[in-house]
Amino acid sequence: MIVKVCGMRDPDNIRQTEAAGADWIGFICYHKSPRYVSHTPAYLPQKAKRVGVFVNAPFDEIIRRAKELQLDYVQLHGNESPALCKLLHNEGLGVIKVFAVHSLSDFKQTEAYESCCDYYLFDTPCPQYGGSGKQFDWSLLSHYQGSIPFLLSGGLRPDSLAALSHFRHSQWAGIDLNSGFEIQPAMKDTTLLQNFISQFKQNIP
Numbered sequence: 001m002i003v004k005v006c007g008m009r010d011p012d013n014i015r016q017t018e019a020a021g022a023d024w025i026g027f028i029c030y031h032k033s034p035r036y037v038s039h040t041p042a043y044l045p046q047k048a049k050r051v052g053v054f055v056n057a058p059f060d061e062i063i064r065r066a067k068e069l070q071l072d073y074v075q076l077h078g079n080e081s082p083a084l085c086k087l088l089h090n091e092g093l094g095v096i097k098v099f100a101v102h103s104l105s106d107f108k109q110t111e112a113y114e115s116c117c118d119y120y121l122f123d124t125p126c127p128q129y130g131g132s133g134k135q136f137d138w139s140l141l142s143h144y145q146g147s148i149p150f151l152l153s154g155g156l157r158p159d160s161l162a163a164l165s166h167f168r169h170s171q172w173a174g175i176d177l178n179s180g181f182e183i184q185p186a187m188k189d190t191t192l193l194q195n196f197i198s199q200f201k202q203n204i205p
């Protein structure tokens with residue numbers, strides 16, 4: 001299982017999060033977010049994959065930030081088209097398309113992205129596009145029958161372990177941790193993260 005920790009910008013906090021066992025570390029490149037990363041942190045993850053989070057950004061901006069932050073993946077939270085995903089994929093970037101899950105009809109939209117995405121991320125709908133701190137109804141995911149693996153996101157917290165241990169889906173590939181582990185926006189509690197990640201990986205390998 002992949003454990004992604006998102007919304008980071010402080011160099012020491014990034015280093016400690018990587019040491020805590022995060023497989024992927026995310027940088028929010030959306031200027032309206034309180035976790036916005038305006039410049040390249042003095043430390044970038046070396047072992048963990050680097051993920052940039054965007055909301056309706058133009059192709060050129062995504063490519064510029066991908067170079068600056070040495071991104072492995074781009075995570076797209078807006079109305080990005082399959083054509084844009086394809087262009088980014090052709091540039092050598094891994095593509096994670098995000099879908100806000102309101103109802104089972106939302107899974108229909110995923111079909112158009114199957115040939116251009118590496119992962120999907122299912123998140124809670126919110127006006128700010130992400131970082132809501134709220135969980136959605138995971139039982140809706142039983143209606144997702146696509147071929148692309150997905151990360152589960154939205155409001156995961158230190159006390160989510162029990163619920164995660166009961167969750168099952170053949171395409172479930174990982175989780176995304178964000179505001180539920182913060183001391184303040186963009187600063188994670190790395191002791192909480194270390195405990196959570198080690199228990200998660202022991203129980204759900």
Ligand SMILES: O=C(O)c1ccccc1N[C@@H]1O[C@H](COP(=O)(O)O)[C@@H](O)[C@H]1O
Binds near residue numbers: 006034131156
């Ligand atoms: O965290 C943000 O501020 C943010 C803003 C805009 C788009 C995405 C954002 N974060 C992503 O939101 C999800 C869920 O976060 P949370 O656990 O509910 O706080 C996660 O994928 C973050 O990458």
